[in-house]
Amino acid sequence: MVFKIGDHVMVLDENMSGVVKNIVGTSISIETEDGFLLDFKSDELIKDTSKSILKKARISNTAISEKEQPTRKQQKRIKxxxxxxxxxxxxxxxxxxxxxxxxxxxxxxxxxxxxxxxxxxxxxxxxxxxxxxxxxxxxxxxxxxxxxxxxxxxxxxxxxxxxxxxxxxxxxxxxxxxxx
CATH class of the missing domain: 3.30.1370.110 (Ribosomal Protein S8; Chain: A, domain 1)
Structure with missing residues (x-):
């Protein structure tokens, strides 16, 4: 699989994902959601297409919500x-x-x-x-x-x-x- 800097990727056999920050041969450095830089081989990663879809959805949702009146934020009720x-x-x-x-x-x-x-x-x-x-x-x-x-x-x-x-x-x- 071909990766480029900025791609959202997930690690195989681990519950971890991140963004590609550096590529050197088959070694790829990703930044996790916690801010850690980790190195993996390219065959240990897969592209996370759901992140890019979510990003596009967020952009369109932001445009829609800017047009609407701001609503009061709901707080979680504690019994x-x-x-x-x-x-x-x-x-x-x-x-x-x-x-x-x-x-x-x-x-x-x-x-x-x-x-x-x-x-x-x-x-x-x-x-x-x-x-x-x-x-x-x-x-x-x-x-x-x-x-x-x-x-x-x-x-x-x-x-x-x-x-x-x-x-x-x-x-x-x-x-x-x-x-x-």
Whole structure:
């Protein structure tokens, strides 16, 4: 395939596209949509005809829209219940923390889960994240009791059961007060 500078191209076997910036023999440099210059061989690229069609369509749409009266821009509506959704979830199930719990005692697993919870909570506080959900599961309630003891040692947080519809009884939501 013959390429020229300014062509829109896509990379085969990768989710990447860009504009041809330089051609040296069979090596072609493209600038990605993120602004990176990358080199590929010509047989790794194909022309992206949809970009040129879109460009022509944009030009005609711009001409049409200039003639029309400007309309008010629609903002994306955020539902009230989505506004209060937690921004961070931490799954403390042991199979999410290690590849295999084989050879670990119950004490080792509980210690790992609590250390992970403490680390994630400290990280969230340092990054000023207000809401965190710790998913601990239902089980016998040992992890939940230990988490409540851990959260009770912090002055700037309150904790309560997370949304029942989403998590059931197996999660605790933590709210971090920012101005303490």
């Amino acid at each position: 009230a219940k989505d506004r209060f959704e937690p921004t961070m979830e931490v799954d403390l199930h042991i199979n999410q923390l290690v590849k295999s719990s084989r050879g670990m005692s119950n004490h080792d697993m509980l210690t790992l889960q609590l250390d992970t919870a403490r680390h994630k909570l400290d990280w969230a506080i340092s990054k000023r994240i207000q809401k965190i959900v710790f998913i601990h599961g239902v089980g016998e309630g040992v992890l939940k009791i230990e988490l409540e003891y851990l959260f009770g040692r912090y002055n700037n947080i309150k904790f309560y059961d997370a949304n029942y519809q989403k998590y059931g009884l197996g999660a605790t939501e933590v709210y971090v007060y920012q101005n303490v």
